[in-house]
Amino acid sequence: MFTGVPVLPFTREEHMARQATLRRALAEKGFDAILVFAQESHFWLTGYDSGGFVFFQCAVITADETPITLLTRRPDLLQARQTSTIEDIRLWWDSEAADPAGALRDILAEKGLAGKRVAVEMNTHGLTGWNLHRIQVAMAGFCTLEFDQHMIRLLRLIKSPAEIEVMRDAGRLLDRSLEAVIAATKPGVMDGALTAEYLSVVLGGGGDMPPNAPLFNSGARAVYGRGVSQPRRLEAIDQIVVEYPVALRRYCVKTEWTVLLGQCTDKQRHMYDTVRGTLAQMTEISRPGTTLGEIFDCHAEGLDAGGYQGARFGATGYSVGLTYAPTSMDTPPMIYTGNPTVCQPGMVLFFHVMLGDPATGYAMGVGHTLLITEGAPELLTGLPDDLTVVL
């Protein structure tokens, strides 16, 4: 009745070329294999698209051309077959005696990896501290495990033309969502209804559910840096900071904007002018050769010049792209002082400049996503020309 044909997110050639790049990188660093735990890596390398990373799930990729083996659970079997280039899929089954790390060791033994150097993808929510412990115990005396130093994440940092096309589409969808959110913001509306407005545009436009919850923080909570539970009704005089990703085929772009209701005091105007001007300065210098640390320093100078030294955060953005829950921050790299990562064409970054004034409770945040090019950066997401004040 319903027959599934394997469908990959990118051309098979692009996936196979990514796998070849990884195999070369492994060989160059003297690794015989890598244990892949990040769902982002599964998707980027093979197309495999699942939430299965919340349990023990690992792909073994060798430096040589041996086919990839995936170890996962039964609920993931069919979509691994139908969404990826992987043909060798092994299952582990839940039980009191389940030992997926032991099953992984058997796979490594089959592939002749006894006594070899094996990289482990550690900086991922797909490998908890507990599961690392289990593989360390299972592999003790069998092979050498080493931190992969973000190997695949750094290969993903520079996007291909096909990835950039997806992110441009995501940006257009984001722009429509922000217009809809702004139009719906008025006194009496629940901030949760604005979240629903955003999701309706995103999902109706072919986007995915976002990997992290959007932040729609109003009133006293607008100074928070994170979303919280429980909706709140907007009042006649109010403020709301929105920060959210829009995911299309798992690729995220992000925005941040502030809407004031009922009033715009001189203090709020000064905050806005400071963050908007700072964002523009940061964007202006983001060209090949600029370091991420310099972009942070530009952020710090802008806020300090506005008199907000005490209010600023320790980071002002990060790389974005392919991410799964719980986050749309594709880090490292983060943009903090001293980060030596150099901007290169094809990198996609999210910058946001956020202020919270503890004395008045006023908050102000702006942010956008940009693509580094050979020249001036290409903005993938737009913002209104001026602060939105709903009177």
Add this chain to the structure above:
Amino acid sequence: MPEIAAVAADGRKVSLRFAAQEHAERLARTRASLRSRGLAALLVFAQESHYWLTGFDTSGYVFFQVGVITADERPTVLLTRRPDLAQARDASLYDDIRIWLNAEDADPAQDLRDILIELGLQGERVGIEYATYGLTAANHRRVEENLAGLVTLEDASDIVRFMRLVKSPAELVYVREAGRLADLAVTAMIGATAAGNLDCMTTAAGVSAMLAAGGEMPATGPLVNSGPRAIYGRGIGGPRMLESDDQIMIELAASYYRYHVCTEETISVGPPSHRQRALFALATEAMDQVLDHARAGRALGELDDIHRRVLDRGGLAKERFAACGYAIGCTFRPTWMDVPPMIYSGNPLIMRPGMVFFVHIMVPDSVAGVAAGLGRSFVITEGAAENLSAIPPELHLC
């Protein structure tokens, strides 16, 4: 939807989701458990534990973030990043909030070491929550390297987790409300489903209904898998146009104050095939038996025995999953599954009043490409299980 005003130990005013007294009792029980295991402190990495113990509600756990709870009454310490400061201060009972700032040489695990020294914990045995998305393998390594020789670390992932299994009356109020929101979402999703629509509009209708009724974004999902994807066990990116003869599997959780209640439904667009009706009948039969059997004093694994028995008798032994559900409660991304415990055959955990579980009977026929499924969340009581959904078990037709 009351925010509960309270005063933290240092006199600052905070806003909580539970009475300060309830948090104090949870903390006292945690400390008693630490003492009974001979642990001098607990390093809290699970966001569920931060929230349950202190009210601290954030997504800051995607970076290095740790709470330190000593077995005695010393002030509780939170180490987090700058974006989390305001909500830790205004909406948690942590006594002492420390900040680490991103920098090329930043090592928050070193800051944690300093905090442990300040607290006089050198040479002590210290429990740590390892089994959580709040502690990635990379951060685990940093903690082990920095604390080597200072304290002896011991896995204590289960202490708060297993205390959270049995819900308090106040927690059950939120759980029941989440159940109501999940039903509203299902009803809205059925209403939005029609041939010619994108399946993601079904998703949008469900999420909008939850949010409009006072819920928040759930920890993941909703999973809306249509057509050939209905046999998948997980959500997948990218929308699909519904055809005139189609099938949809819906699995979702609604979240209220971070308490999740799950449900699973099957929709047929156009008349269902005989095969799909037969699969759904099996799912219903198994679910009925599970709800009937879910009583205090019985072992959790027996619920999966029912799932296996019914599906095996239906000739689906090769298709069925190895587990049919899990505990649910307050959870954060990336999952609503509050595990362990998972519900698999042989799990010896004894069900007790106040525990809340989700069981789903997923029946994929991968040969025919047809799927049916039914799932319900329920509370274990002194008597029969309390079903958290009021929607009758039926194959929905659109």
